[in-house]
Amino acid sequence: MKIRSKKLSIKKWLFILLFCVSFIPIFLTFIISTSLVEDPKVPINNNYLNVRDEILNNVSKWSEPEWQKEIKPKLDRYGIQVRLFNSANKELFSNFSYSDMNEQPSNTNIKTRPVEEHLVFKGSKIAGIAYIHVTQSSIITVHNSKLKEWFNEYGGLVIWLTFSLIMLIFCTWFINKALLHPLKKLAEATKSISMGMLNIDLPKSPIQEIERVSTAFRIMSQKLDDSIKQQVKMEEERKLFISSIIHDLRTPLFSIRGYLEGIQKGIADTPEKIAKYIEVCQRKANVLDTLISDLFIFTKLEHLEQEPNLEKINIYKFLNNIIKEFKLEAEKKKIKVEIVSSVTNHVIFADEHLLTRAIDNLLNNALRYTPNDGKITISLNETDEHIEISVIDTGEGINPKDLPYLFTPLYRGEGSRNRKTGGAGLGLTIAKKIFLAHGGDLRAGNHISHGGAVFTAFLPKENSK
Numbered sequence: 001m002k003i004r005s006k007k008l009s010i011k012k013w014l015f016i017l018l019f020c021v022s023f024i025p026i027f028l029t030f031i032i033s034t035s036l037v038e039d040p041k042v043p044i045n046n047n048y049l050n051v052r053d054e055i056l057n058n059v060s061k062w063s064e065p066e067w068q069k070e071i072k073p074k075l076d077r078y079g080i081q082v083r084l085f086n087s088a089n090k091e092l093f094s095n096f097s098y099s100d101m102n103e104q105p106s107n108t109n110i111k112t113r114p115v116e117e118h119l120v121f122k123g124s125k126i127a128g129i130a131y132i133h134v135t136q137s138s139i140i141t142v143h144n145s146k147l148k149e150w151f152n153e154y155g156g157l158v159i160w161l162t163f164s165l166i167m168l169i170f171c172t173w174f175i176n177k178a179l180l181h182p183l184k185k186l187a188e189a190t191k192s193i194s195m196g197m198l199n200i201d202l203p204k205s206p207i208q209e210i211e212r213v214s215t216a217f218r219i220m221s222q223k224l225d226d227s228i229k230q231q232v233k234m235e236e237e238r239k240l241f242i243s244s245i246i247h248d249l250r251t252p253l254f255s256i257r258g259y260l261e262g263i264q265k266g267i268a269d270t271p272e273k274i275a276k277y278i279e280v281c282q283r284k285a286n287v288l289d290t291l292i293s294d295l296f297i298f299t300k301l302e303h304l305e306q307e308p309n310l311e312k313i314n315i316y317k318f319l320n321n322i323i324k325e326f327k328l329e330a331e332k333k334k335i336k337v338e339i340v341s342s343v344t345n346h347v348i349f350a351d352e353h354l355l356t357r358a359i360d361n362l363l364n365n366a367l368r369y370t371p372n373d374g375k376i377t378i379s380l381n382e383t384d385e386h387i388e389i390s391v392i393d394t395g396e397g398i399n400p401k402d403l404p405y406l407f408t409p410l411y412r413g414e415g416s417r418n419r420k421t422g423g424a425g426l427g428l429t430i431a432k433k434i435f436l437a438h439g440g441d442l443r444a445g446n447h448i449s450h451g452g453a454v455f456t457a458f459l460p461k462e463n464s465k
């Protein structure tokens with residue numbers, strides 16, 4: 001039995017774990033190192049912004065000496081250099097120092113801001129132009145943090161060690177849950193099965209190979225449990241079968257013994273009584289012979305698996321010959337027997353001896369349950385695949401409760417299978433097994449119109465090849 005599973009194999013799980021161990025630390029190192037790099041832009045302090053706004057908002061005072069005298073200390077204090085021009089591009093004020101503009105900051109992570117040009121408008125006309133430059137003294141310096149320095153030296157190693165520890169914990173948990181725990185349960189299940197305890201409970205596993213073994217164990221356990229239950233059932237049936245056979249053998253034997261003792265002790269003191277006693281003994285002996293013969297055939301078909309000895313048989317002539325021998329017994333009960341056939345010249349391959357026994361059993365069963373002045377019809381039809389032989393009687397039919405068990409050995413229902421009729425309980429079972437041995441089947445039911453029993457046998461036409 002092929003077990004399909006969407007679980008991953010051990011190779012795929014190892015690949016996933018190796019990928020996580022190799023790729024994730026590199027990815028985390030890149031993300032953390034990127035987040036710790038400072039923005040190279042130079043921040044501007046609030047003093048610069050206040051002075052810049054004061055200059056741009058007082059364009060009309062740029063040429064006034066008093067205003068120039070007032071603004072110059074602020075510019076020097078905050079390291080701001082400006083050049084102010086009117087609309088005619090005439091310089092009104094300047095504190096530019098070109099040596100400061102060419103000066104480079106001592107900290108390589110600090111960049112001075114370039115010269116800013118601002119056009120100041122009044123209405124739609126230019127009122128003035130301001131050039132503003134921020135020198136080093138106005139910059140808030142940002143140095144490398146200790147965290148970044150430490151990370152540059154030890155960060156990668158720490159990330160690798162931390163993630164390796166996490167992966168080790170995860171792998172330990174995963175291997176225990178997905179591999180070791182199921183294997184432990186499998187070992188316990190093996191011991192339980194060896195002790196006859198088949199009700200095992202195995203955990204699921206995401207590993208494909210482990211899950212396949214667990215599923216196979218569950219199926220094996222279920223099959224063994226079903227097999228043991230079937231064996232117990234068969235043993236009970238065997239005991240019932242033997243006890244029924246012993247009873248069926250003892251009943252006629254007791255009758256024969258009783259009548260023979262009656263003759264021996266002189267109870268039958270007249271020739272008429274002696275003849276009657278002998279007749280009863282003969283009838284009971286015939287019952288014994290029939291039962292022993294049925295047992296012999298049943299044993300060969302059931303346990304020895306006897307193969308039919310196939311030979312050519314004209315099925316219509318074969319049935320006619322059986323009916324001729326059967327009509328004499330049917331006439332005693334004034335039962336009419338006829339054959340209705342749409343097939344007159346079809347030849348099949350079958351075991352004549354076994355097939356004769358099967359048809360005899362069906363006809364004897366019909367004769368037993370057909371009342372006087374009744375009728376038994378043998379219908380022979382042909383389909384694309386089968387030759388169908390139906391035995392239809394006009395009796396009371398089969399109790400629906402008995403139909404599922406009709407072909408069970410020694411089964412006797414309330415009406416259709418009663419010891420008072422003289423049946424041993426094997427005739428229909430043997431008939432079905434004979435048809436099954438030929439590749440066909442035997443089915444039972446009741447006639448729709450008059451309610452009598454209908455037994456339909458199927459023989460495959462391919463046997464004729």
